[in-house]
Amino acid sequence: MDMFFYSLAIQLAAVLAVILLRSNRIASAAVHLLLLIGLISGLVPTLSALIVADAPVQNFCICGIPNDLFRFDALGLYFLAIVQLVAIPTTIYSYSSLKHYMDKGKSVKQLLVVYPILLVATQLTVVSNHSILFLVCWELMSTTAYLGMVFEKEKRDVQTGSFYYLVMNHVVVFILYVFFFLLHRQANSWLFSDFHVSPDTGSLFILLYVLALVAFGMKAGFMPFHFWLPRAHPIAPTVFSSFLSGIIIKTGIYGLFRTFQFLNPTPEWLGWLVLTVSMISAIFGVWYALAQHDIKRLLAYHSVENIGIIGIGIGIGFIGSAYHSLPVQVLGFGGALLHTLNHAIFKSLLFIGSGVIYQNLGTRNIELMGGIARRGRFFAILFLVGSVAISGIPPLNGFISEFIIFNGFFTTARELKNYYPLLMLVSTVGLAFVGGLAVACFTKINSIMFLGDERKEIKHFHISVYDYLSLGIFAMLCAAIGFYPQPFVRVINDVLSRSFVPGNSSSALLSINWFYISLIFLAILAGFILIYIWKRRINKKYGRKISPAWGCGYERLNPRMQYTASSFADQLNVISRTVLGYHKRIKPPAEIFPAKNKFESHADDFVDSKIIMPWFKKINAFISRIELLNYSDIRYYVAFILIVISIYSLIGFLWI
Amino acid sequence: MQNVLSIIFCLSLFYLAVTSRVKAYVTVLQIQGAILTVLLLYPLIEHFSVPALILPATLFIVKVYLIPKYIKKILVDLDIKRIIEPTIQQFSFLLLIIFTMTVVFVATNILSKSTEIETIPFASGFSAVAVGMFVIIFRKKLIIHVAGFLVLENGIFLFGSTIASKLPMMIELGSLLDIFVVVFLMGIALNKISSTLSGFEATALRRLKD
Numbered sequence: 052m053d054m055f056f057y058s059l060a061i062q063l064a065a066v067l068a069v070i071l072l073r074s075n076r077i078a079s080a081a082v083h084l085l086l087l088i089g090l091i092s093g094l095v096p097t098l099s100a101l102i103v104a105d106a107p108v109q110n111f112c113i114c115g116i117p118n119d120l121f122r123f124d125a126l127g128l129y130f131l132a133i134v135q136l137v138a139i140p141t142t143i144y145s146y147s148s149l150k151h152y153m154d155k156g157k158s159v160k161q162l163l164v165v166y167p168i169l170l171v172a173t174q175l176t177v178v179s180n181h182s183i184l185f186l187v188c189w190e191l192m193s194t195t196a197y198l199g200m201v202f203e204k205e206k207r208d209v210q211t212g213s214f215y216y217l218v219m220n221h222v223v224v225f226i227l228y229v230f231f232f233l234l235h236r237q238a239n240s241w242l243f244s245d246f247h248v249s250p251d252t253g254s255l256f257i258l259l260y261v262l263a264l265v266a267f268g269m270k271a272g273f274m275p276f277h278f279w280l281p282r283a284h285p286i287a288p289t290v291f292s293s294f295l296s297g298i299i300i301k302t303g304i305y306g307l308f309r310t311f312q313f314l315n316p317t318p319e320w321l322g323w324l325v326l327t328v329s330m331i332s333a334i335f336g337v338w339y340a341l342a343q344h345d346i347k348r349l350l351a352y353h354s355v356e357n358i359g360i361i362g363i364g365i366g367i368g369f370i371g372s373a374y375h376s377l378p379v380q381v382l383g384f385g386g387a388l389l390h391t392l393n394h395a396i397f398k399s400l401l402f403i404g405s406g407v408i409y410q411n412l413g414t415r416n417i418e419l420m421g422g423i424a425r426r427g428r429f430f431a432i433l434f435l436v437g438s439v440a441i442s443g444i445p446p447l448n449g450f451i452s453e454f455i456i457f458n459g460f461f462t463t464a465r466e467l468k469n470y471y472p473l474l475m476l477v478s479t480v481g482l483a484f485v486g487g488l489a490v491a492c493f494t495k496i497n498s499i500m501f502l503g504d505e506r507k508e509i510k511h512f513h514i515s516v517y518d519y520l521s522l523g524i525f526a527m528l529c530a531a532i533g534f535y536p537q538p539f540v541r542v543i544n545d546v547l548s549r550s551f552v553p554g555n556s557s558s559a560l561l562s563i564n565w566f567y568i569s570l571i572f573l574a575i576l577a578g579f580i581l582i583y584i585w586k587r588r589i590n591k592k593y594g595r596k597i598s599p600a601w602g603c604g605y606e607r608l609n610p611r612m613q614y615t616a617s618s619f620a621d622q623l624n625v626i627s628r629t630v631l632g633y634h635k636r637i638k639p640p641a642e643i644f645p646a647k648n649k650f651e652s653h654a655d656d657f658v659d660s661k662i663i664m665p666w667f668k669k670i671n672a673f674i675s676r677i678e679l680l681n682y683s684d685i686r687y688y689v690a691f692i693l694i695v696i697s698i699y700s701l702i703g704f705l706w707i
Numbered sequence: 708m709q710n711v712l713s714i715i716f717c718l719s720l721f722y723l724a725v726t727s728r729v730k731a732y733v734t735v736l737q738i739q740g741a742i743l744t745v746l747l748l749y750p751l752i753e754h755f756s757v758p759a760l761i762l763p764a765t766l767f768i769v770k771v772y773l774i775p776k777y778i779k780k781i782l783v784d785l786d787i788k789r790i791i792e793p794t795i796q797q798f799s800f801l802l803l804i805i806f807t808m809t810v811v812f813v814a815t816n817i818l819s820k821s822t823e824i825e826t827i828p829f830a831s832g833f834s835a836v837a838v839g840m841f842v843i844i845f846r847k848k849l850i851i852h853v854a855g856f857l858v859l860e861n862g863i864f865l866f867g868s869t870i871a872s873k874l875p876m877m878i879e880l881g882s883l884l885d886i887f888v889v890v891f892l893m894g895i896a897l898n899k900i901s902s903t904l905s906g907f908e909a910t911a912l913r914r915l916k917d
Contacts, residue, residue, distance in 0.1 A: 686844050693840045
């Protein structure tokens, strides 16, 4: 695995390149080239180590002396592969996106320095074996992401949004410190490989799980803790929002898997807890997404939904662990792992797509978009691929992972009897409902953004070859996992049997008949192609006629009179008005010749506006009431520090 | 030898309290840096090894040469007044330091009976931390705050070197780099704010609050 560290060195050399090269453009080219070389040279050994099933767990060696700081076990390798795989196309896009900033005359040195460090820190996070090293890398990853996020710091919403992210990170790291200290006290070691706590420890076991769920759940964005996602994602530069949504929130999932490795078997109620929270995240995530107008905010809510789906898989796995049922564990955890990879791929595709649109139109508001398909036909198809994948429709990858999770439900119902069949039925309906709403949501954005007429005049629409390359790689990956899932499923099966579910011989994952699924998918594809050819022939034969939209007899139609995103989603949003906080403001026309009128629709986040924010406000009010600390002179702060140190010393002194 | 040097270190702290010239602070910092270097070199007489020389050498370069030179450069460049502006009388400041030092020494002496620490260096280090903080609290000039911070760092260094000789060299080197960066940043900040805020006093920073 030495190769991995050389690849990291190449990536870090990119930072050096920024310092040495004065010109922004040359530096950008050098950085991205170095990063690509580094990432590809890192991905190759990772994949080969992942695919060779019998490879022993490797420790990092410095000059032949084994060192416990890093450990390349199957789980770490799997997440490392996700990070590297997704980072490659993101880096390609980053090059063209930074070019865009430079054309506007902005210096991009800040992003050029921060991005390689972010990549390296993220890769180190998932393979570190020492708790403190893990925390350091984790903190470095979070901080560099923050620094990238505040790139356009002169904007007001960037300041507030990034602040939420920063606060979230501080809380997470604080909780993680407590978590690892407790683990250390139990295991008398700082190494992940030595941690193991059995459920016999009672309250400690529960406390550890609660800490891990809160900390990693907050990072991943499960429902009560999702408040930072819709704030932080839209404001970051596209590269960072895509990386944030594709990779960084997945480190929370990674943490949950690691926690399960330390603390198993899980009690049954924990499985239910995770399953319920995830179900809520999935359903409300997608429902809130439906009401959004800002494309990146919408995608951020979809991240909450997908994290929910991953969580459902983990919950099923926990239940399986409680009953010592191998097939249930394999299907639950397997679905979660595959969905983690899938979500990283298609969410990056969608975010980058939205970034391309933002660059060209200068707006993130869906209501102002329209007719983009005519400007970039191929681009529209690529975006559609991402949308189909995220909605979990066959024949793309989203379906495969959700299929595994559905299979998990059915297997749980069959294996665990008791009251499980009924409860699993409810879960199945819930997940299907999520899929339905996701379809509605992506129909909305695809039809409003790509079809119809241009609502706002598009002066110049340009998509560079790098954008196409990056989006194309993601789309290819979506299709690859969709049409030919066997190798991916096999890898996941290996990961599971090597790191979580020892003695996994039955391998419920492999017994699903993947060949038929591939066959059906190919049939679907062939059907599409046939219909398309047929349509072409009919067009050729009878000609094609384009006529204007029917305006109920109204003559002077303009693009503003098209079906809008709000009207599209209105019926669905009205159902959930109370939970969603969806409200419309309109004065119905009273006279025969109505005066100028306006319509507004707005969706609050219930959890956000009713639970999190009032709580924040209370804390804020409480702190500002402590006038004692309200000095702005630095000397008073130092004096306070001195006083506190003296008190601590006194206590320590008396203690001894 | 260690005790003698530590006491000289303590005496330099007293000098900080009574002097009213910025330059004297720089000289004291240089002296303290030299003392620390000698303290680190002293054990090498018995067990000499080349890698062990790295730390004292870096310490000497950073604390005795680079930082004082940089502070002097800032003094000249920004034309800062040479007189410090205390907020309390020199004499009461001296009394405060003597009082603190007494408490620290007595406490350390009691502590040394139950734990394994060397009384004089440990207490000197601890007093330096306290004095550094006092300097920041009772002086208005920003450049003196930097000096106070450096004294504090020296104190940490001193008792760090006494309580555990096991402390990894990397950490010490890291902390050295750390303080150098801090001083550097402070210099840049002072340079930047010199155009808008005059006097380089901490009280003026209050206006920066948003």
